[in-house]
Amino acid sequence: MDDAGFNLDAAMLAMGRRAREGARALRLSTAEQRTAAIAAMARAIRAEADAILAANARDLAAAQASGTPEAMQDRLLLNPARLEGVAAGIEAVAAIPDPLGAEIARWTRPNGLDIARVRTPIGVIAMIYESRPNVTADAAALCVRSGNAVILRGGSECLRSSLAIHAAIERGLVEAGLPKTCVQAVPTADRAAVGLILSGLDRTVDLIIPRGGKSLVARVQAEARAPVLSHLEGLNHVFVHAAADLAKARAVTVNAKMRRVSVCGALETLLIDRAAAQRLLPPIAADLAAAGCELRGDADARALVPSMLAATEEDWRTEYLEPILAVKVVDGLDGAVAHIAEYGSGHTDGIVTEDAATAEAFVAGVDSAIVLVNASTQFADGGEFGFGAEIGIATDKLHARGPVGAEQLTTFKYVVRGTGQTRP
């Protein structure tokens, strides 16, 4: 194992150096080349569908054998329809406007200096993610679109699927005349590779994007030695206010929780206004139960809906990603805002109310990447925002927040053009 460890170290450092070369090639590429490469990647994924689905079947068999929960298995699963969705998804990225070289702003100073703020690539991005093999394709396409080389480190549970998709991506890059070093995949499930990426690979990594749950959060916090753009937990809340329209509250809550329980925009804790809990909670709870959702309530919620299980403190801190919902009765807007400040993950939180002033107070009081009024939390998605595709939902406050598409993966520089000006 010492030998294997040594080899991984050297292999990862070499991957970082190659990524620098890929970044240089992308910086010198044209928008047309980048578009062609993404389109070729989509074609190659379709052409290699059999191999990708076979690899995915092996991942799924391993997941079943090791007793992986069903929600997680659903995240892993590829079938012909989903794989077509993967290919179509990156074609959507090929179709969005190329962000590079755009002048974000340009102005002239009184001394005649012409200052332009011009969009440029970040350089080398390293993605660390779990399950969901489509992330491999989306991340590759978005990084090529934004001119960044990327090192992909997919979770061990979908490694076979990711590597099969990556093989197709390489084929697409080569077809378009770009080097394979633009998109590299870590070929091993060895978790030591994550540590090496977090070290920054001898300063070749400009940005680390972790996308995952609590254990990844903790590791990134402790070890990262390069800038991080986190895509972490979605511990999302819906607050049903006393002035809520019951029909909207029922529809929004059931959709937010049950449309797809395994996405990061799924509802995890329902907050009900004490002032109208009796009117609102029983019918909402009945809808959720009918849809197959397990409810875990505090004492006040259980007094209204005795069939609920009892929630513990741990439930307020849990991103289930399963058909389970924590339910709490709170004291009005202030109670809801305080609960979200204490337990939320800064991802997506919503209110259902017909009272405009309360809605605006909720919007002002909740400091999450996405704050919704009368809409399902499952709209937390780059596609739904109109960004074409996304690498995920950023839960940090800096650089980008919320859905991260190609534009959010760029930086800028100032170009100052003069005629010999000196500063007095």
Add this chain to the structure above:
Amino acid sequence: MDDAGFNLDAAMLAMGRRAREGARALRLSTAEQRTAAIAAMARAIRAEADAILAANARDLAAAQASGTPEAMQDRLLLNPARLEGVAAGIEAVAAIPDPLGAEIARWTRPNGLDIARVRTPIGVIAMIYESRPNVTADAAALCVRSGNAVILRGGSECLRSSLAIHAAIERGLVEAGLPKTCVQAVPTADRAAVGLILSGLDRTVDLIIPRGGKSLVARVQAEARAPVLSHLEGLNHVFVHAAADLAKARAVTVNAKMRRVSVCGALETLLIDRAAAQRLLPPIAADLAAAGCELRGDADARALVPSMLAATEEDWRTEYLEPILAVKVVDGLDGAVAHIAEYGSGHTDGIVTEDAATAEAFVAGVDSAIVLVNASTQFADGGEFGFGAEIGIATDKLHARGPVGAEQLTTFKYVVRGTGQTRP
């Protein structure tokens, strides 16, 4: 010392908790209150000028006694004119438009969802900086303008000046009805305080802004446990291309190096195009020598200007901040771009040329925060860019790059307003 260490630990953690309270107060404050607070801070600095100048005199006496280089002493010095500049500088911050609450973008989706991207404060910022007592005032004003609480950790060499300015700032805050917790200063020169700030103070710090030289860079890289926006070295280059106008080249070079040698936008390495070195270098070198600048050249430069000292590898890596300039003869544009990629700090680099195509190739090839054509590097300044004031020049690639003013100290959230929409 164990007792002192224990106390510092507790004191810094308490400072972090108080900063959270200050951030909450600022988030709930109005633009008018923030403007009034900054104006009151400026008035208080003028009112306490005697105390501030007396504190500065003690800092300077200590610096002289310990043999601090003159360029550093110049950075420390306050006199009545410079202190009036400090007060006027934060009045300029009071005058710039308040960035908070602005809708950066707003659009409606086909399903009727109304999505707004709204500017919000980051939260708690910790500034770690060296010398230059005006930074204390600028940082306080810019953080209040952008709704962020700030913890200031000025260098030990200007601690007395910084604390005297901070006392005036507190007076201004209180006068405007804002709590002192909005702007706190670390009251000790103990370097352990820097380590504690870099630890993130139990996650109360949202952003660390270090502004300083190589030793601070290294420490931040190794220890930071919160997001960082670095304001680090300005190892800036001017490339005088073969097609340069000699008069512009002479004026730009002398101004870039000698206008003020101790600022981060000062020129540190001059690159001369081999194809026209004989025409260009001797007159530029004569101007620089006449202005009192020591020149250190490579062999090719010394062949043309024998009075130069010999440069070593270390000179290409040195931000002098003194009247010393490294000079190298390079092979055209490619040689200049390669040298800057190898030795530059990504701060500010410029070209002097009359050839438009070469200028644009330089702009495309140099990935620095600010790239200049035919203008002095000393324009690397938020005021010169029209930003009102700046906290410094960011040398990282993420979130903000180049001059960091109030707008660059904000983040945003998405506000999504619906009428009961659910996701299909």
